[in-house]
Amino acid sequence: xxxxxxxxxxxxxxxxxxxxxxxxxxxxxxxxxxxxxxxxxxxxxxxxxxxxxxxxxxxxxxxxxxxxxxxxxxxxxxxxxxxxxxxxxxxxxxxxxxxxxxxxxxxxxxxxxxxxxxxxxxxxxxxxxxxxxxxxxxxxxxxxxxxxxxxxxxxxxxxxxxxxxxxxxxxxxxxxxxxxxxxxxxxxxxxxxxxxxxxxxxxxxxxxxxxxxxxxxxxxxxxxxxxxxxxxxxxxxxxxxxxxxxxxx
Amino acid sequence: xxxxxxxxxxxxxxxxxxxxxxxxxxxxxxxxxxxxxxxxxxxxxxxxxxxxxxxxxxxxxxxxxxxxxxxxxxxxxxxxxxxxxxxxxxxxxxxxxxxxxxxxxxxxxxxxxxxxxxxxxxxxxxxxxxxxxxxxxxxxxxxxxxxxxxxxxx
Numbered sequence: 001x002x003x004x005x006x007x008x009x010x011x012x013x014x015x016x017x018x019x020x021x022x023x024x025x026x027x028x029x030x031x032x033x034x035x036x037x038x039x040x041x042x043x044x045x046x047x048x049x050x051x052x053x054x055x056x057x058x059x060x061x062x063x064x065x066x067x068x069x070x071x072x073x074x075x076x077x078x079x080x081x082x083x084x085x086x087x088x089x090x091x092x093x094x095x096x097x098x099x100x101x102x103x104x105x106x107x108x109x110x111x112x113x114x115x116x117x118x119x120x121x122x123x124x125x126x127x128x129x130x131x132x133x134x135x136x137x138x139x140x141x142x143x144x145x146x147x148x149x150x151x152x153x154x155x156x157x158x159x160x161x162x163x164x165x166x167x168x169x170x171x172x173x174x175x176x177x178x179x180x181x182x183x184x185x186x187x188x189x190x191x192x193x194x195x196x197x198x199x200x201x202x203x204x205x206x207x208x209x210x211x212x213x214x215x216x217x218x219x220x221x222x223x224x225x226x227x228x229x230x231x232x233x234x235x236x237x238x239x240x241x242x243x244x245x246x247x248x249x
Numbered sequence: 250x251x252x253x254x255x256x257x258x259x260x261x262x263x264x265x266x267x268x269x270x271x272x273x274x275x276x277x278x279x280x281x282x283x284x285x286x287x288x289x290x291x292x293x294x295x296x297x298x299x300x301x302x303x304x305x306x307x308x309x310x311x312x313x314x315x316x317x318x319x320x321x322x323x324x325x326x327x328x329x330x331x332x333x334x335x336x337x338x339x340x341x342x343x344x345x346x347x348x349x350x351x352x353x354x355x356x357x358x359x360x361x362x363x364x365x366x367x368x369x370x371x372x373x374x375x376x377x378x379x380x381x382x383x384x385x386x387x388x389x390x391x392x393x394x395x396x397x398x399x400x401x402x403x
Contacts, residue, residue, distance in 0.1 A: 140292035150296035186303035
């Protein structure tokens with residue numbers, strides 16, 4: 001093989017130039033595209049949700065809206081509704097949630113008794129167990145208090161699904177990554193409310209910004225009985241339930 | 250001392266190998282770890298941008314009311330004032346982007362109204378509920394009720 005000095009120099013300089021170009025391009029790939037809505041300041045928000053079970057009618061609008069907004073696969077739920085039927089024994093309520101409440105609830109407790117609906121979703125805990133167990137930094141609390149999953153980093157190890165005390169996570173069968181409520185992060189960062197809150201006909205759930213001093217949540221928390229789910233877990237849950245019955249887990 | 254230096258060749262080999270290993274690790278780390286990883290915590294900040302890039306399907310009632318001001322005015326006076334447009338009409342962001350070609354379908358009141366107002370013991374007692382067969386004898390709800398102002402023009 002014979003190669004002149006000129007050819008060698010030309011070829012090697014091409015190689016060096018192309019490599020540096022690829023390195024520069026790769027940096028841009030890793031850094032991601034520019035911000036979607038640049039006016040949104042993450043440090044000025046701390047998102048949560050206020051839920052009033054006494055207003056929930058179990059219509060399933062939230063479940064269907066979430067499915068449509070976020071392409072949630074059938075049979076899996078980022079938000080769902082549970083129906084409770086409680087006797088005297090608070091420790092053993094009857095709970096059902098046919099298809100997550102997606103298609104409403106058949107009227108089975110005709111004899112009455114204490115029965116009510118509880119809408120559920122990710123509690124967006126500020127000290128979340130799911131974030132603590134993720135081995136690759138794919139699950140995290142965003143600077144504005146929303147627990148999110150990085151689909152590109154998630155390995156699908158399911159550790160977070162086991163760790164969540166509220167059963168809010170599932171493995172997306174299409175993507176094979178952990179999936180959960182994003183509190184409609186793509187909507188709330190644009191000034192919209194979540195799809196479930198938009199679709200709820202009775203305002204049983206309301207998006208709340210705990211860092212916004214003008215948000216009615218502050219007045220509400222000061223003047224009403226409010227509870228989070230499983231307070232003994234000390235997860236810093238931010239889904240606040242008004243006048244929650246002791247049987248709800 | 251001379252004894253030690255005589256065999257130092259082995260030591261140098263180990264040190265060089267270690268240096269190459271550390272060097273390779275640092276180079277690999279530089280390539281694999283995104284440049285701003287850890288900016289806000291132990292995660293990739295670009296993930297926030299990825300998630301925010303999802304498309305919106307529910308436009309929000311404020312957008313609807315900008316054009317359909319008559320319906321909004323009727324609704325604001327009635328019992329359904331607090332019900333957002335897309336709670337009944339479904340996600341219509343596509344319609345707000347292209348109102349001419351994306352025409353929403355009118356919901357079937359017999360199905361739609363029953364979703365909320367069909368009697369169920371678990372519903373709050375104060376919420377208006379009916380057994381549709383007894384209440385209307387199978388007639389569509391909008392025979393008597395205007396959905397935007399259900400008790401107004403009865």
